[in-house]
Amino acid sequence: MTQFKGREELYNVQDVKENTGRVDSSRFRSPSSTLDLLAQHQHSSAMSKSSSSQIITCKAAVIWGCGEPLKVEEIQIDPPKSTEVRVRMLYASLCHTDIIRAQGKDPLPLFPRVLGHEGVGAVESFGDEVDGLEEGDYVIPTMLAECGACENCTSAKTNLCLTYPFSLGGLMSDGTSRMSIKGHKLYNMFSCSTWSEYMVVDSKFVCKIDPSIALPHASLLSCGFSTGFGAAWKEAPVKKGSTVAVLGLGAVGLGVTEGARMQGAAKIIGIDKNIMKKDKGLAFGMTDFINPDEYPDKSISQIIKDLTGGMGVDYCFECVGAEYLINQAIQATKEVCVCVCVCVCSGKGKTIVMGGGIKSVKIDYFPLLSGRTLKGSIFGGLKVNSDLPIVLEKCKNKEFHLDELLTHEVTLDDIEKAFELLKQPD
Numbered sequence: 001m002t003q004f005k006g007r008e009e010l011y012n013v014q015d016v017k018e019n020t021g022r023v024d025s026s027r028f029r030s031p032s033s034t035l036d037l038l039a040q041h042q043h044s045s046a047m048s049k050s051s052s053s054q055i056i057t058c059k060a061a062v063i064w065g066c067g068e069p070l071k072v073e074e075i076q077i078d079p080p081k082s083t084e085v086r087v088r089m090l091y092a093s094l095c096h097t098d099i100i101r102a103q104g105k106d107p108l109p110l111f112p113r114v115l116g117h118e119g120v121g122a123v124e125s126f127g128d129e130v131d132g133l134e135e136g137d138y139v140i141p142t143m144l145a146e147c148g149a150c151e152n153c154t155s156a157k158t159n160l161c162l163t164y165p166f167s168l169g170g171l172m173s174d175g176t177s178r179m180s181i182k183g184h185k186l187y188n189m190f191s192c193s194t195w196s197e198y199m200v201v202d203s204k205f206v207c208k209i210d211p212s213i214a215l216p217h218a219s220l221l222s223c224g225f226s227t228g229f230g231a232a233w234k235e236a237p238v239k240k241g242s243t244v245a246v247l248g249l250g251a252v253g254l255g256v257t258e259g260a261r262m263q264g265a266a267k268i269i270g271i272d273k274n275i276m277k278k279d280k281g282l283a284f285g286m287t288d289f290i291n292p293d294e295y296p297d298k299s300i301s302q303i304i305k306d307l308t309g310g311m312g313v314d315y316c317f318e319c320v321g322a323e324y325l326i327n328q329a330i331q332a333t334k335e336v337c338v339c340v341c342v343c344v345c346s347g348k349g350k351t352i353v354m355g356g357g358i359k360s361v362k363i364d365y366f367p368l369l370s371g372r373t374l375k376g377s378i379f380g381g382l383k384v385n386s387d388l389p390i391v392l393e394k395c396k397n398k399e400f401h402l403d404e405l406l407t408h409e410v411t412l413d414d415i416e417k418a419f420e421l422l423k424q425p426d
Helices: 034-051 096-102 215-220 224-235 251-263 277-284 300-307 323-331 365-369 388-396 412-421
Strands: 010-014 025-029 056-063 071-077 084-093 118-126 138-141 179-181 198-202 206-208 243-247 267-271 288-290 315-318 335-340 342-347 350-353 373-376 406-411
Touching: 056 412, 071 198, 071 412, 084 138, 084 215, 118 215, 138 215, 206 388, 215 224, 215 388, 224 251, 224 315, 224 388, 243 251, 243 323, 251 267, 251 277, 251 315, 267 277, 267 300, 277 288, 288 300, 300 323, 315 323, 323 350, 323 365, 406 412
Parallel strands: 243 267, 243 315, 267 288, 315 350, 350 373
Antiparallel strands: 010 025, 010 406, 025 084, 056 071, 071 179, 084 118, 084 198, 118 138, 138 206, 335 342
């Protein structure tokens, strides 16, 4: 099979919307089994060389303007250019970042647009300058690339490649689009658009995966869970025996929890207003759970300090994207007071922020002046070629509890239902 047209595609809903605690994400898949899909890929591989120069008509979820509903419509997908691959999507996830873009809360609100940046698919065709990929290979899209040679790629301090930069422009590197509808060009979500049956993406922004990895799990690793896991593993990094607080137990927050557990954290405090997240957090390694609504007279930072003997935590991860929580995260980290005539507080806690949707934030200055650290993170600090394969190997070896993230399935034609499911506590 080379097209999904006329077939019923399924979306699986997973936990990801961090800020309310009622967190789900959607993903679509073919109703076929993995073995069926492998057989289909072999067939499509035989056809793709003759079809690689053809325009494909397929279904996609299109949004035409800020706040407008998604419409599943037929769009046209151009062939890939020399460094690009065309991918037949098998699963796609709905991330909170996609919701922000749909609402127009974006530095560049670009429409019409096909959203979706989490997913997994099979290579349908590719350009003549693409190396290391064949038709039928399973790949996941990535927001970032890694050339391995630029100043940033050779540094351990950042994962933002200078040769192939992170882009918010919604177009390919040559400034054009490979998608169109009714004569209008369509914008991507970052480097790709996974809410489409087919998409074109630059080969530098995909990662080949082992076909034995469960496809639903692979979709999660293209953004949300990997972002959280990487933040604990690479960005902090969490040290053995340390204390950790995680604000928001969606896919990113649960990724942090899993990463902190694997790094050997002694105490992992999960904070979420949804009591149903407690069992989720425990499954990923959380040791303590806080529902802030149960402490109306205390700030979140004070509750965390109460759980740590008044000290605060070594690391606090803000996975929501709320201005109030960023300052609470900073205040929740450790400070050490030394009294010599006057009392001087020297902070040593580290706060990592990953939540999106904030354009500006007012930061309490003194906690930073006294030595605490505030650090932003994209994709958890993971480098696509150096680090992501390690994450994928852990997934292959079933070291993660990714089944806990899957809750619902809906069809592509009913993708709006996925947004309704986000409002439900389960």
